[in-house]
Amino acid sequence: MLSQSCPDLELIVVDDCSPDACGAIIDEFAARDARVHPVHLQENVGLGRARNAGVTHASGDYLLFLDSDDTLTPDALRSIADRLKETGDPDVLVFDYARTYWTGEAVRNQGALQLTEQGPAPFRLEDRPGLLRLLMVAWNKAYRREFVEEKGFAFPPGYYEDTPWTYPVLMTAESIATLDRVCVHYRQRRQGSILRTTSERHFDVFEQYDRVFAYLDERPELARWRPVLFRRMVHHLAIVYSRPDRLPRGTHADFMRRARAHYRRYRTPGVPVPVRCRVHHTLIRFGLHRTYRTLRLVSALHRRAARTTGKLLRGVRSAALGLHYRVQRCLPLRADRAVFAAYDGRGHSCNPGALESAFRDLAPHVRTAWIARPEHHHTIPPGPRRLVPGTAAYWTALARSAYLVSNTDFDHRLVKRRGQTLIQTGQGTPLGHIGLDLQERPAAARGRDFARLLKDVDQWDYVLSANRHTTLTHERVHPGRYTTLEYGYPRNDxxxxxxxxxxxxxxxxxxxxxxxxxxxxxxxxxxxxxxxxxxxxxxxxxxxxxxxxxxxxxxxxxxxxxxxxxxxxxxxxxxxxxxxxxxxxxxxxxxxxxxxxxxxxxxxxxxxxxxxxxxxxxxxxxxxxxxxxxxxxxxxxxxxxxxxxxxxxxxxxxxxxxxxxxxxxxxxxxxxxxxxxxxxxxxxxxxxxxxxxxxxxxxxxxxxAAASLAREPLATVPHPTGPSVVTDLL
The missing domain is CATH 3.40.50.12580 (CDP-glycerol glycerophosphotransferase, C-terminal domain)
Known part of the structure; x- marks a missing residue:
């Protein structure tokens, strides 16, 4: 937080009577940085009330909330401040997040399309109701503090405290804006997450939705949102019920009974249910606990059977293709055939793509084929035959084509025949180490098999080079009997x-x-x-x-x-x-x-x-x-x-x-x-x-196109003073 490029922030850190050293750590930072304001609670009150305690100490223009194990992305606060200024200081700014895993993988929110900055801004929820389909959490938004205080918003106690906060805030806001940028990394723990902890406290979700609908009942002007919130509630209850790590054993029937009661209490008669949601709505409406579990069991058995059958079929198919390839290698080579590939099955591109076009222009007697996965076939121009990796036609082409051209290695099961010519085009002039030079670079090698690399090099007949630097580098790190063609790179023609x-x-x-x-x-x-x-x-x-x-x-x-x-x-x-x-x-x-x-x-x-x-x-x-x-x-x-x-x-x-x-x-x-x-x-x-x-x-x-523009500077660099941002780290 303190390393953000936007320094105009007040960092309120709430120690919710933590049993470890959090309080001391907070005080150490506060002693070093005046922007840090510690708040120590005398007893553990839970996430919602801890946030409320932090809000009472806030003095900035905007409030942000961040859970204790999540992080802001670099420059997030600066982007938020800039967007707030651009959109006229709206009541709420909604931004994006990405789930981060222990592997280092970061997966962006699937509903990011709702955050497009196209169109007028700010707007009201009626203009962009799709925002209600986003994850209902407090930490993917910035809130104007005066708006929060004026409307009296506060977090309730218990689990799922974000639900009765987020829905009312979005429905009540007079002005909303979006920022199409990942600002929060939402950490996904392998274990220990509150929502992934099996506990009867998940029944708290019913009380939270009671608060949401009570808020609607007190404000008749918001009644139009009742059907939407009802569908969101049913969706949420189905998730809590169906996840195996939420409810303790023996409590599912009770949860379904309460879900049925909530369904009947808050249902809006006459409002149609989307087709994709009808199964969940029917099961919850009538409290069909045993039916729900039976359907899940049948679905699990079906998936297991499908996996077993698929594994068996893949084994049979692989054996059949292997036999087909061996038979094709016994047949004569076709001197008028050439097969091309780039980047392990991607589209028509790079040096192989330029060479394929040159083959058709200068050697029209040679019929060309291009290897690419189906999703890249649209890039292949008219002329070459399209081959999908792993098919019978693919193995036939590898076995009988006289010319094999690629900027990566072909399938490791390829057996180069006498009379075949393999052209390795390379992927560009090397700045970073390649080939055998990576033996001393484990981070870059990533378990690369150098014995296999040399086996592939032994199959090369020609290697392309664009300059003397590339030639000398390749001949040293890819030692072999090939001929270097120092002709330039075809892709640059x-x-x-x-x-x-x-x-x-x-x-x-x-x-x-x-x-x-x-x-x-x-x-x-x-x-x-x-x-x-x-x-x-x-x-x-x-x-x-x-x-x-x-x-x-x-x-x-x-x-x-x-x-x-x-x-x-x-x-x-x-x-x-x-x-x-x-x-x-x-x-x-x-x-x-x-x-x-x-x-x-x-x-x-x-x-x-x-x-x-x-x-x-x-x-x-x-x-x-x-x-x-x-x-x-x-x-x-x-x-x-x-x-x-x-x-x-x-x-x-x-x-x-x-x-x-x-x-x-x-x-x-x-x-x-x-x-x-x-x-x-x-x-x-x-x-x-x-x-x-x-x-x-x-x-x-x-x-x-810009070469004809005037030589004077084309840009000015303003130094805007964005709104003060208060960030509450809980």
């Missing part, structure tokens, strides 16, 4: 062949307004972290830079989750099939240590390096040179420094141009637009007289 019309078309397809500077933000993965790292607050950056800037955010392909949700001038492009198209559409690249910087340098457009954790990255991964000493442009060591680089125009200044020029001379030697042609002519057509490399100073890459 489009940078020379694209036209200004292509750039305009790509920008229009991405929704980039005319006159806008589009920044492509593409960070790499972190070997020393289990989950994706959000190093930059992209919403804050575009707010500080002004309306003429927008960010295209692309997560590394190793992560399934997006880097940032599409919101305003921040657009998530993680699922875009072509990173080269994103490069052409953008005006500048912001990255950390991604190999994309070496490709982007071919466009001769500004590159800014965000190196806030270089020491940690270098220690975990290892690097082949110090990027800070030889960068392709300006280097920022923090978010504010990055904003300043763009706000002052340094991102495209003369010094940045000089650095980029030296970087291009070292790493862009062969990327002249004809790399794929050279590979096809050498490997497939058997030609030795290949197109000469165009010198670097004679290349004219297509200019960016």
């Amino acid at each position: 489009v940078f020379r062949t694209a036209t200004e019309a292509d750039v305009a078309r790509l920008r229009a397809s991405l929704g980039i307004p005319e006159g806008t500077v589009a920044i492509l933000y593409a960070p790499t993965r972190r070997d020393y972290r289990r989950s994706q790292r959000h190093a930059l607050d992209l919403q804050r950056i575009v707010r500080r830079l002004g309306p003429r800037f927008m960010v295209l955010a692309r997560a590394h392909h190793a992560y399934d989750a997006p880097l940032a949700g599409t919101c305003g001038r921040v657009v998530d492009v993680s699922d875009h099939p072509s990173v080269q198209s994103l490069c052409l559409a953008s005006d500048a690249l912001v990255t950390d240590y991604s190999s994309l910087m070496f490709d982007y340098a071919n466009l001769d457009r500004p590159i800014v390096i965000h190196a806030d954790d270089w020491e940690a990255y270098d220690a975990a991964r290892g690097t082949y040179f110090d990027l800070r000493s030889f960068p392709p442009g300006a280097v920022a060591r923090g978010e504010d420094e990055l904003i300043d680089i763009f706000a002052t125009g340094h991102w495209r200044g003369s010094r940045s141009t000089q650095l980029r020029s030296a970087f291009r001379e070292r790493f862009c030697t062969y990327d002249d637009g004809r790399a794929a042609e050279r590979v096809v002519r050498r490997v497939v057509l058997g030609e030795s007289d290949l197109p000469p490399v165009v010198p670097l100073d004679e290349r004219r890459p297509v200019p960016s």
Whole structure:
């Protein structure tokens, strides 16, 4: 809390007569930091009353609540304060959270779509009733303190104390706003959570809903919300009843009887029940305890039978496919077939994608096929045959195709036949360690099988390289008998062949307004972290830079989750099939240590390096040179420094141009637009007289859309003074 970048906070820490050393720890922090205000209770009163005690000491403009084992994400308070100011100081601001697990995994709230910032703000609950479907907790909202005091809101005692607080607050608020950003990490304990503790105190949920409906009965103007709250109550009661870790053995029948009584007491006659909820409503309405348990037992038996049957079928299928592959290996090779893959079954992309297109153009007698999982088939252009990994057609293609092309390793069960040619394209110019160099880097190796790596290397016939640095590195860390084709990377050919019309078309397809500077933000993965790292607050950056800037955010392909949700001038492009198209559409690249910087340098457009954790990255991964000493442009060591680089125009200044020029001379030697042609002519057509490399100073890459804008700074950086935020840590 105290490390938040928004210093204007009052931290009220309530010691609910804790039996451990919490009270002493609180006092130690209070002695060191005047923002910490300890509150020591004489007896344990529970979470709700402890919060009430903290609220009585609050003096700030807004109240936030945080449970004792959860955390705020970096810069959360600053984003909250900025959003409060933008939306005119609403009564309530609702923001997002992510569940965090002991594995390091963070899973964002599934109802995040309800928090979109599109549309007018602030608003009332009638305008966005979907907010009632969010998790009803107190800690995913900021409350205007005067509003809370004026309406007399307070937390009741007992379990589920958030329920009679959150519903009335949202229904009563005259102005509500949303912040589409994860601000809280909601820690999921393996054991010891209150709600996962088996206890009769879970019966407290009935009393809490009595309070909610009593609040409605006292205010006739809120009667329209009764059917909605009734459905939410039934849903909540079904969860408490059905979870195996909530109710003690022998109490389920009693719980169902009380649930039936509440159903009849608060039901609104004539209001239809959604189809998906009718089973739960019927069982609770009539108190069918034994029927409920029978259905659960039948469902569990069905799932177990399905798992057993599925395991048996998978075993039979695997054996049949193995036999099919062995039979196919006995049949003649097809000299007119080539099979391609990229990133272990992802879409048509990278160097294999560019080579596949070149095969069709320059060697049309060779029929091509592309291996990809079904969800990526939409990226495959017309022409190549589509193959799904693990199918009979997939194994037939691997067994009988003369050419195998990939930027990763093929299936470990692949047996390379005499006469097959395997082309390893690589994934880019290496900055971080690769291959055998990872033997001394356990965080990056992550249990990698180096014996298998060398076995795969022995199957390579050709390896592509874009520069001398890549060639020397590969030949040392991937020792083998292959031939290195130092021709450039085929995926970068489009940078020379694209036209200004292509750039305009790509920008229009991405929704980039005319006159806008589009920044492509593409960070790499972190070997020393289990989950994706959000190093930059992209919403804050575009707010500080002004309306003429927008960010295209692309997560590394190793992560399934997006880097940032599409919101305003921040657009998530993680699922875009072509990173080269994103490069052409953008005006500048912001990255950390991604190999994309070496490709982007071919466009001769500004590159800014965000190196806030270089020491940690270098220690975990290892690097082949110090990027800070030889960068392709300006280097920022923090978010504010990055904003300043763009706000002052340094991102495209003369010094940045000089650095980029030296970087291009070292790493862009062969990327002249004809790399794929050279590979096809050498490997497939058997030609030795290949197109000469165009010198670097004679290349004219297509200019960016922002190249014609004036050279003066495009942004101003205001320093807003947001509202005072009071945070109660319980």
